[in-house]
Amino acid sequence: MRNLENHVLGSWRAPSGRLADLTDPTTGAVIARCGTEGIDMKAVAAYGRDVGGPALRAMTFAQRGAMLEACWKAVHAIREELIELAVRNSGNTRKDAKFDIDGAIATLSAYAVWGNELGDTQVMLDGEGLQLGRTPRFWGQHVLVPREGVAVHVNAFNFPAWGLAEKAACALLAGVPCIEKPATATAVVAERLLRACTDAGALPPGAVQLLCGSVGDLLDHLGPQDCLAFTGSADTALKLRGKENLLRWSVRVNVEADSLNAAVLGPDVAPGSETWNLFVRDVATDVTQKAGQKCTAIRRILVPADRVADAEAALVERISSVVIGDPSNDEVRMGPLATAAQRDDIRAGIAKLATECDFVMGAAGEPDALVGCEKGKGCFQRPVLFRAKDTAAAKLVHEHEVFGPCATILPYDGSAASAGAIVAKGKGGLVASVFSDDREFVRAMVVAIAPWNGRLYLGSGKMADQSLGPGTVLPGSVHGGPGRAGGGEELGKFRGLSLYQQRTALQGDRAVIEKLFAR
Secondary structure (H helix, E strand, O other): OEEOOEEEOOEEEOOOOOOEEEEOOOOOOEEEEEOOOOOOHHHHHHHHHHHHHHHHHOOOHHHHHHHHHHHHHHHHHOHHHHHHHHHHHHOOOHHHHHHHHHHHHHHHHHHHHHHHHHOOOOOEEOOOOEEOOOOOOEEEEEEEEEOOOOEEEEOOOOOOOHHHHHHHHHHHHHOOOEEEEOOHHHHHHHHHHHHHHHHOOOOOOOOEEEOOOOOOOHHHHOOOOOEEEEEOOHHHHHHHHOOHHHHHOOOEEEEEOOOOEEEEEOOOOOOOOHHHHHHHHHHHHHHHHHHHOOOOOEEEEEEEHHHHHHHHHHHHHHHHOOOEEOOOOOOOOEOOOOOHHHHHHHHHHHHHHOOOEEEEEOOOOOOOOOEOOOOOOOOOOOOEEEEEOOOOOOOHHHOOOOOOOEEEEEEEOOOHHHHHHHHHOOOOEEEEEEEOOOHHHHHHHHHHHHHHEEEEEEEOOOOOOOOOOOOOOOOOOEEOOOHHHOOOOEEOHHHHHHHHEEEEEEEEEHHHHHHHOOO
């Protein structure tokens, strides 16, 4: 057991004052402690702006890309160590831990390549220039430049590596320093990841700072050039958005919040077909991967009424085969929830959904059989599959996200119009999935549900052998969604840089403007 250090004001510093316990959710044993008492948060923000900012802005995109390359190589060098830490601190199986760690490495690597693609410049052109006057001589061009503030990144407990990397990669390539605040409960991985980068000399002073514990009054010191990117609950996001100084200075706030992601099975998909098998595999994976603790996990499963019995049988068979227990055991495919508080919250949510749904499998409580660990000590929850008693009357399933191994089947009439209306009841999601080989059905679904979702996964027999599943966040596609999902956007290749850049319109002589930033 050790104390996690904070990386602030140019050095690693031991915590002081009251410390929070970080536990192994399989055994309940305390494995680390952390805290941020005594840290001058105003000074931390200023250090990022005054030291990290100028250093990053002095670099070209290609140089920042090289910096990110050094980071991903440093992280890759300790990959096995990070996996072991994730197994202990997050309750991940090795496979689930790899999902997090390799996602972080892949994201840093992608943005390293894209930095090189942007080349030896410090300014991005935003679209084509255009004529503003009677002749082409009076010209307009939008440009994107790094803002002169600091980016505060508040990350969720479920992806301590990937969550940090996806935010930091975009900010650093844009030329803006970060203050990373991982979720306290699973901060062990984040601390080790950043330490690998600093030990390798990959980052200039002030480029990335790390707080393993409370942010204290940090957000009170954000101003007009700063930004906040938050991943977590919608209730917390609402409180953060309402802070007086954030409103006064129009501080940019990007939120990824609750998401009742939906999967729609098309009426054309027959049991046993390639698309059917993809549907069953993807839904079962999302219910059990990382014990269902993914912001992109499928929570609502829309199935044509005449396919419900077949779908239930296939899903129960697949989910029931998942071995649950000590995540360090090679036989185990699903470990515990991350914390006792998370377990209790999920069980309360299951009880809530049970008021308008029937259990197809599972119940609130620990699995009957656990492999390699003692019952009653860990934060385990058996997988739950519900079926709505009345799809038209169901309400809670569209309002309350059970952030664990739980999903609900919603029978529908097989029409795209009906499915689209049901999906929209979630009031905004990160990702929705459509499984169908009928192009007209898929087209109608895209038109119906795209306004409500940041990403659509179109599962079919044509792509089944290459699919990574709807739960995989890829750096080249945007991650975020409207409404309940927070209204924010991350990643999406160069789109991910926009939170940290100022778009400015240049107006003047065409020859001068075009020569200013010629590549």
